Amino acid sequence: MIELRNVSKSFDSGSTNVVNEVSFSVEKGELLGLIGESGCGKTTTLKLINRLEEPTAGEILVADENVLQQNPEELRRNIGYVFQGIGLFPHRSIEENVAAVPELLGWSKEKVIRRCNETLDMVGLPREEYGTRSPTELSGGQQQRVGVARALAAEPEVMLMDEPFGALDPITRAEIQDEFKKIQSDLDLTVIMVTHDMTEALLMADRIAVMKAGEVLQLGTPHELLNYPANEFVSAIVEMPKRRAELLDRLIDQEPRSD
Amino acid sequence: MNDNLREQLLLLPSYFQGHLLLTLSALLLGTLVSVPLGIWAAQSKTIRTPLLTTVSIIQTIPSLAILALTVALLGGRIGFLPAFIALTLYCMLPVIRNTLTGLETVSEDVVEAACGIGMTDGQALMKVKLPLALPVIIAGIRTATVWTVGLATLSTLVGATSFGNYIFTGIQTRNLVAVTVGSIAAAILAVMLDGLIGGIQWLVENRVQKSVSGKQKAVKWAVSLGVIVLFSVSVASLLPRPQADFVVGGKPFTEQYIIAGLLAAELEKQGFRVDQRLGLGSDVIYEATQNGSVDVYLEYTGTVWANQMRETENPGRVAVRDAVTDYIDQQSSMVAVGPSGFQNLYALAMRRDRAAELGITSIEDLVPVANTLICGADLEFFGRLEWLSLRDTYTIDFAEKLTFDATLMYSAVNERQVDLITAYTTDGRVAAYDLLILEDPRGALLPYDGLFVASPEAANNEIFMSVVTRLVNSIPDQLMREANRIVDVEGRPVSEAVEYLRARLENRT
Numbered sequence: 018m019i020e021l022r023n024v025s026k027s028f029d030s031g032s033t034n035v036v037n038e039v040s041f042s043v044e045k046g047e048l049l050g051l052i053g054e055s056g057c058g059k060t061t062t063l064k065l066i067n068r069l070e071e072p073t074a075g076e077i078l079v080a081d082e083n084v085l086q087q088n089p090e091e092l093r094r095n096i097g098y099v100f101q102g103i104g105l106f107p108h109r110s111i112e113e114n115v116a117a118v119p120e121l122l123g124w125s126k127e128k129v130i131r132r133c134n135e136t137l138d139m140v141g142l143p144r145e146e147y148g149t150r151s152p153t154e155l156s157g158g159q160q161q162r163v164g165v166a167r168a169l170a171a172e173p174e175v176m177l178m179d180e181p182f183g184a185l186d187p188i189t190r191a192e193i194q195d196e197f198k199k200i201q202s203d204l205d206l207t208v209i210m211v212t213h214d215m216t217e218a219l220l221m222a223d224r225i226a227v228m229k230a231g232e233v234l235q236l237g238t239p240h241e242l243l244n245y246p247a248n249e250f251v252s253a254i255v256e257m258p259k260r261r262a263e264l265l266d267r268l269i270d271q272e273p274r275s276d
Numbered sequence: 277m278n279d280n281l282r283e284q285l286l287l288l289p290s291y292f293q294g295h296l297l298l299t300l301s302a303l304l305l306g307t308l309v310s311v312p313l314g315i316w317a318a319q320s321k322t323i324r325t326p327l328l329t330t331v332s333i334i335q336t337i338p339s340l341a342i343l344a345l346t347v348a349l350l351g352g353r354i355g356f357l358p359a360f361i362a363l364t365l366y367c368m369l370p371v372i373r374n375t376l377t378g379l380e381t382v383s384e385d386v387v388e389a390a391c392g393i394g395m396t397d398g399q400a401l402m403k404v405k406l407p408l409a410l411p412v413i414i415a416g417i418r419t420a421t422v423w424t425v426g427l428a429t430l431s432t433l434v435g436a437t438s439f440g441n442y443i444f445t446g447i448q449t450r451n452l453v454a455v456t457v458g459s460i461a462a463a464i465l466a467v468m469l470d471g472l473i474g475g476i477q478w479l480v481e482n483r484v485q486k487s488v489s490g491k492q493k494a495v496k497w498a499v500s501l502g503v504i505v506l507f508s509v510s511v512a513s514l515l516p517r518p519q520a521d522f523v524v525g526g527k528p529f530t531e532q533y534i535i536a537g538l539l540a541a542e543l544e545k546q547g548f549r550v551d552q553r554l555g556l557g558s559d560v561i562y563e564a565t566q567n568g569s570v571d572v573y574l575e576y577t578g579t580v581w582a583n584q585m586r587e588t589e590n591p592g593r594v595a596v597r598d599a600v601t602d603y604i605d606q607q608s609s610m611v612a613v614g615p616s617g618f619q620n621l622y623a624l625a626m627r628r629d630r631a632a633e634l635g636i637t638s639i640e641d642l643v644p645v646a647n648t649l650i651c652g653a654d655l656e657f658f659g660r661l662e663w664l665s666l667r668d669t670y671t672i673d674f675a676e677k678l679t680f681d682a683t684l685m686y687s688a689v690n691e692r693q694v695d696l697i698t699a700y701t702t703d704g705r706v707a708a709y710d711l712l713i714l715e716d717p718r719g720a721l722l723p724y725d726g727l728f729v730a731s732p733e734a735a736n737n738e739i740f741m742s743v744v745t746r747l748v749n750s751i752p753d754q755l756m757r758e759a760n761r762i763v764d765v766e767g768r769p770v771s772e773a774v775e776y777l778r779a780r781l782e783n784r785t
Contacts, residue, residue, distance in 0.1 A: 093394030104389025108407045118393050
């Protein structure tokens, strides 16, 4: 569904590559986690896919079509986009925010309303109750649910997410992660999700690409990463969630149940 | 109700319409030009600094100078157009600056989202950035509105109707009621427009709310009402009004207001519709009459002699009058209809008892005693050609030369604080204090004969010419002084002085 072939991106006309010769492909219905420290090139890689940035070299295919051959605005309308800043339009109601892309695509009014109903239901914010509210009246978690609904509204097959849940409190984050994972598999969405939270990546992604200094160090399933890290960097970043999980296991075993 | 106040309030509708129309059209054009300029500046760093610098410079030019320059650039055209252009230029800065600020402060997340969901640059601007910048842009328009309402009062000086007519006429004719009515009216208009736009701003800021609050309803109501009233008044003032047949002009002082009133009344008696453009500067009114924006006004021979002909000699009253008449008839496109009969020049004046004490009747008699006397003058006299001419022709100088505001100058001579003053010959206070005007046998002081001047178009109208011709040589110094006294000393409205003159002219014929 998505394929990157030797993609590089430089912001200083070639002296240094922020993204360096990256190649990977994502199958339909797969959720790929893109993980690494800040500045490793993961967000830039994501933005190259919907042409918020243009590659310096290499090819990017979405649904077997080179993105550079497509009109960038039309490309973006067909790819859902969710990011940490959420970026709901504060001058529009929830419903109008969700309807933004369908309206850009010129859908009929009834179809737009029907779709708003569907997507707002999917994220657990029924339109009757929340549709006319202002984004400022919602909590952070609710706002990002609207962000997800907006990205889903035009029925995209591909969705790009840039640390979508990074700004939320842990409980809300866990809830929304579960909800999204369910939506993703229900709709058979192809997703690339940038994150710096290894636990999130391990729990949500089908496969994970670990990036450092613009290059993909290892790409594999959570199981592969946890058990066969390719190098010290990868084993270091999977170490922490692993240790925590073991700690939690031990706590659960040792603590006598109180009831 | 006080007669003066009633007379002022009768003028309110036309001044209000003039002021409102001028303010609204300048704001409308200013906004239509400035918002796109602000958007352009927000997109392009290269245009940003030069544009902001230019509008800031315009803002620092004194508003009066902008008005004067606009008149000059339009080839001396006066009235609505130059005032409209000047006010438009003046209201641009806050709108441009706020448009720019408004666009630049839109959250980057929102811009990224607009881009990320596939809006084109144009869609992001129209659907997201501009709507979000709107409250800030409206705040800029609001600032511009308050400025413009205030500045519009100055447009009276270039012949546009506004509340400034109250203020300038009031200042010149010492009519405090007029000044007060004009100032309060301008202030009320400013507060109302400010409130209206403030209401719109509030509604825009609070446009997405789940529950429509009571306050929101009330503001919506008030704003709609205000917009409807404003709209109907503007439309009403745009309805074609019967065009004036003639426009009478006047310079900014009492005598000119009275003569303009007299000309207007006499022309109206013949069934003409007459507009008055008062308080115009000397050069402005001269050019305006040449191009037909003004049809008739009272000029002074000395003014044309010095300002337009650039002569410095003084060949005497008759010679100057003949030369100026010829000059106007031949060198300008105007027609000199004839002298008014009075002259309003600088002259030395004394209390009669003090003059008798010293045995003085003319400036000649002053020569031996001048260096023991104290002379009071208005603020500019000792800097003018008249003083140099007086000093050199008679080789006199005074023991002390004091300068005063004109009003204080007259009371100073009356209270014997000074021995003599530089009076204006037709000033009502010369009559009020019964001062003696000293003769000027050597003709040191430039003559200022009143001279009716008409636009070429008006001069072709026979009835018009017969009306103005009937006034030629009809008003002697004493009569004009008396009319001026009614306004300046007794503090009665100009219309009473006009009626006084008309009654006397009626008796004469």
